[in-house]
Amino acid sequence: MSDASQPTKWEYFVAPVLSHVAQQILNNFGADGWELVQLAPGPNPDTLVGYFKRPIVAGA
Template identity: 65%
Template sequence: MTKWEYLTAPVLVHSTKAILDNFGSDGWELVQMVPGMNPENLVAYFKRPVA
């Protein structure tokens, strides 16, 4: 059975692609994005298999 680790991270809307590409290159898969505390922030939830 696959075991997972999770990460929650803030994402600025003006640099979303760069931030998501950075997490993706580290093996993190985006699960969901939700609005943050203000209109310029999002909150991203990631997962990746535990090595």
């Protein structure tokens, strides 16, 4: 059976995103392979909560 027939397995990460440096934070996570799924309001007006995912690499 080839790997192409296997469903993608994901890992998830939840992190605070400060609005005044959001672009830098999101770029850093993206450089590490994390894809932003959603931004949600955080505990205060200057903070968002980012939900990220990336595929699990077999053997890593």
